[in-house]
Amino acid sequence: MQTQKLSLKHYIIIGSMLFGMFFGAGNLIFPIHLGQLAGGHWLTAGWGFLLTGTILPLLGIIAISVTRSSGIYDLAKPIGKRYATTFMILTCATLGPLFATPRTATTPFQIGIASHVSASQAPLYLLIYSLLFFSFTYWASRKPTGIIDTIGKLLNPTFLILLALIFGLAFTHPLGTAGTARVTVAYQGGAFLNGFLQGYNTMDALAALLFGIAVVTTIRGLGQKEPKAVAQTAAKSSLLSISLEAMIYLGLIWLGATSLSHFKLSTDGGIAFSQIANALMGVPGEIILAIMATLTCLTTAVGLTTSFSEALHAKFPKISYRAWNRLSCGASLLIANIGLDQIIAWSTPMLMFLYPLAITLIILAIASPLFHNDPAVYRWTTALTLIPAVLDALGAAPAIITHLGWVQQLLAWDDRYLPLAKLGLDWALPALIGLMIGLSWHVIQQGLAARDYKMNRN
Known part of the structure; x- marks a missing residue:
């Protein structure tokens, strides 16, 4: 079985695809909120967050590589076929139309639009925004083989440029000192464990198990045919992706802690991030943040929808990939509008x-x-x-x-x-x-x- 040797460029492209699929709604708002909760203990809480937010997803990709599984069902199959099917369905539903995918639309709406419209107008604007959002998601995920072009080459670079702009201003003109920021009661003695549990909200460990299908498909499409080579490529590419994600997480957690000098503890990271962007750059900052949030959440929505549809089509082949894709996007649109x-x-x-x-x-x-x-x-x-x-x-x-x-x-x-x-x-x-x-x-x-x-x- 011949295997095409991949260059560094290929590893970067695959890693970029993984980053785009992992880094979405929760990855933006929860680190910011964690920083505000942890205050002066932001770094301790950050290490806990990285454990479940980055190390565990990396181990998830490695687990699929070691076992040479084609996805979450194969990985859980040693426990029993019924358990594997149930676990796969629950995970797909959580990452798909029940929670994670709808959140990819509601988060950027909350960050960039909700604060600029009245409470009575918000439901209508959310409906319009989510309709456009999931229409694009459906278009981008209609062909699984095109996911690498849609995510890795188009959306990620734009998102990273905008995020670098915000970080650059925050580091050169910090809003406050993170080390002296006030610490909430729960984080005074349990910052690490609370950060560990906050990492659950990213859903990335579950996503790693589901994204295995898309990763393997992409790597094989680049010429890797031998199972061992596919496993090694997946592990190396995911390490690049997770390393970048870890640096961004720590930056966002620090940013949340510094914001306490200017703002009170917010109810969620979306509100806090909008306040920070406004403090750094005014209204243009909020516009940049809204664009950035939309881009990163679109990449995750495409990855989640593709993986959801492929996983369930593989298990229930009588229902086409396109039908699962329509179900995911349609149900996500409906659930997104509950807020x-x-x-x-x-x-x-x-x-x-x-x-x-x-x-x-x-x-x-x-x-x-x-x-x-x-x-x-x-x-x-x-x-x-x-x-x-x-x-x-x-x-x-x-x-x-x-x-x-x-x-x-x-x-x-x-x-x-x-x-x-x-x-x-x-x-x-x-x-x-x-x-x-x-x-x-x-x-x-x-x-x-x-x-x-x-x-x-x-």
């Missing part, structure tokens, strides 16, 4: 449920050569992660759910018996116990098999 705050409120419990399962799956996939991809290790770890993940989802749900009596009883039991429950990490110890049980089972089975083989030979 950013509602989307974030209802996406949080789903992320608290899916992220522990994604983290353990990524770690297991990377380590799978050590235990010969034994399904028992996957199943024990996942089974003991599942229960606390459900409890985390209930605890992060809107008040209409958390105020239910039976939910409060479950959460009280969770706080009492599972360590780190109040920090949203109650799944960590059960997952570790499940891993130890699975590995022990694997070692015992290997020992029995070796003994039987030896006896049969004798």
Whole structure:
């Protein structure tokens, strides 16, 4: 099987495509908001954020490369076909028309337009904006093979130039001193862990599992045919993408912390970013920010829609890629019009449920050569992660759910018996116990098999 050797230019193009697919709505607003919450502890919180916002997505791409999976279903398949199908559908729905894709339209609208129209006019303007937004998304994602041209060569450079302009002004004319900014109560003693959990909101670890299909398709289209070469190219390209993303995250977190000298703590990063842009450049700054936010969110919308459609078409081939694409764009248009705050409120419990399962799956996939991809290790770890993940989802749900009596009883039991429950990490110890049980089972089975083989030979 012949393989085309790729140049540095090819790696940069693939990395640029990955950056455009990863860096979207949440990647702009959540680091800014984190910086305002953490204040003087912005760097500590930033390291926690980078762990889930950059390192984990990189590991996700590596996991797909190591296992040579074609996507999220193949990656989860050792746990069981039904589980893999369910996990894939939930992840696709979260990253697709339920939460992440609608957020790509509502975030730039919130940043660039909402503050300039009245509350009564906002729904109409949001409808018009989201209609145009998802019309372009549908056009750009109608052919999966064209995604590299749409994202890597067109939208990314424009976005990076505009972001560099804002950073340049912020660094040369800082709004304040980040190190002395006030720190909210939650971040006075738990900045790192809170930053870690804030990284969930980017959804990038889940996106890494879904984007694997688009990455593999693009790399093969550039002439890489041999599976090992495809895996190595994916890992190297994703490292370039994630490194750039990490630098931008730290800059945005710092920017949020410095803004506290001029502004009060905002309800979300979109409002804060608009205020910062206005303080640095006036109305032109807000216009630049609106264009920048629209561009970066368009790149992510195209990547999410393409990956959603390809993943579900591969699993359910009777429904065409184009039909899944229409479903994603149409449903995203409808849900976007309920507003950013509602989307974030209802996406949080789903992320608290899916992220522990994604983290353990990524770690297991990377380590799978050590235990010969034994399904028992996957199943024990996942089974003991599942229960606390459900409890985390209930605890992060809107008040209409958390105020239910039976939910409060479950959460009280969770706080009492599972360590780190109040920090949203109650799944960590059960997952570790499940891993130890699975590995022990694997070692015992290997020992029995070796003994039987030896006896049969004798």
